[in-house]
Amino acid sequence: MSPWRLFAVCWMLACGERGEAGSVAPVADAGVTGATVPRAVAPTSCAGERDEAAALRCWVELLAGPELGGRDNGSPGGAAARAAIVAGVRAYGLEMAGETGSFEQPLPRGANVLARVPGRDPARAGEHVVLAAHYDHLGEVDGVVHPGADDNASGVAVALAVVRRLAADPPARSVLLAAFDAEEPPDYRTPSMGSDYFVARPTIAREQLVAVVCLDLMGGDLWDGYRSPLYVMGRETFVRPPAPALREDPRLPVRAMHLRLVEELPHGRQAFSDHGAFFGSEIPSLFVSTGRSPHYHQPSDTPETLKYDKMLAAVDVVEAHVRVLADMPDRPAWARDQPLRSADAAVLAELLAAGLGEGGVRGTDEFTGLARPRLLADLARARALAGAGREPGEAEARELIAISLRAQCLLTVDHEVPTAACLLL
Incomplete structure (x- = not known):
């Protein structure tokens, strides 16, 4: 068993203008640096989809579609996914937050997409709450495409819906959308992992990164026939747990959970997504996930297996947490004492x-x-x-x-x- 499989074993939880007929039309200006996208995977975007529920589905179907071949970082499909996200955040009115006046931060393979919603309060706009979701997946494994609809087209779709709302009504602090590349093997937990690379070489001063909300696996269920909750993990890393209180939603139960319950393995603590680099730097961290469905890292992780009503409800939950963190009068602070309750x-x-x-x-x-x-x-x-x-x-x-x-x-x-x-x- 490879190391990443061992880690996975211990984790319950690690779209363009549409035409009238529903086809996805290409965007002419992809905004991709350092990558050539073949015609077969021409960049598209779902930014023209006005209905939020339809946009969520559009983004998942685009990113997990067969044309992108599983979005392995460094692949043409990965570059096309990146181009689609760049086109989307540009259309939503976000500012460039990458390197050299772009939306991108090049990695050893692939690139992160970084876009900013400027805060409305001049006194706090220099501080940033990071909203993170990785967009890469496994690509082909033994010649079989792994689409990665839940892992993690679902997280990207929810994050894009949240920043679209935030751009229309900005909070006091700025919000940095970080669509990370290279989260999956072979880059996982190496210096070339997109989030690790960013935290080591931030395009925004590290002291201005006040909290992270990381989304991964946002549309599935732990097993068939069970509407598993949305787990909001990591509240214990904040001196004052971020409100709002978790409320019941008929579409989606929401539960707080301590990160130790999913990360403290027999061989030591192991973060299973992009919040790990921030946690390691003592930046208050939330990890939000509906858990690891039976389709996790399987060819069956396709768009039709996701629960889109669940994802739409998750947009509300994530937006509420980001807004609380971005509007808190005092800067979010790291809690050194993090007991289980x-x-x-x-x-x-x-x-x-x-x-x-x-x-x-x-x-x-x-x-x-x-x-x-x-x-x-x-x-x-x-x-x-x-x-x-x-x-x-x-x-x-x-x-x-x-x-x-x-x-x-x-x-x-x-x-x-x-x-x-x-x-x-």
Whole structure:
């Protein structure tokens, strides 16, 4: 098993003018530097789509379409995806925030797309909240295209919808849209990963980057038949957790979750998306995801598998968090003390109960058979810690992390890790 597969095992969570007939028309000025896009993958954009729900679907279908071949960074499809995003942010009225008066930051392979919504308050406009989503995917694996609709055309589509709203009504601080390249292997967790490269060589002074909201896997469900929540992770990295309070939405449950529950692996802590570079620099970090669906890193990760009503609801949630961070009177500050809370145990218990089929919720086959007795015990323990009337200590926090890792491991596709191995975690 390659290292990136091992990391994936432990992660429940790592479009142009349209014509009247719905065809995508090419944009003449792609704005791409250092790349030649073949005619077969000519750049297009969804910026002309006025309806927000239709625009979300358009962006996903464009980025995950067969013409882009899976958007491997450094490929013609990756360059076409980048050109489409550049055309979109230009049409939405965002400012260039890349290198040498452009929307791009060249990487060893590919390039990041960086665009800015200027803040309305002159006193705070120099500070930037980063809204990040990587646009690359795996390309071809063993000759088979992996479209990457959920991973991460969905995140890019949601981010573009949010900045479109922000451009029409800017917050006090500026917002930097960072569509990162090179998030996937072989660049993952190397200096050439798009987010790592940006944090090491920011086009905006690092001290002006006050927070990041990272989007990855925004349109799927953890298993078929279960409307899994949108997890907002990382609130513990802020001295004052960013409001608003998480509210129920019939289209999309929203839950706060501690990052340790998905990132603290047996060999050490491991971030699974582009927030990791910011977290490592002690920049307050939110990681927002609906979780790793059964289509994760599979050829079946196609546009028709996504839940677009869920994505539309996610736009509201992400916009609300970005606006709170960008409008806070005081600059967001890094919290050095980041304990797990009883609320984290409650969220974990909710997931386990759903997977086990409690309360009429359709469970998952991965939680049956050999795994079921262990998970029933895990559920009882999580509920006990959630209802203890006090916050868990460090030893109890480690129990919760182990419970979370077992569940995450079991939710991977069966051929990656046997059930018995997951139960040893």
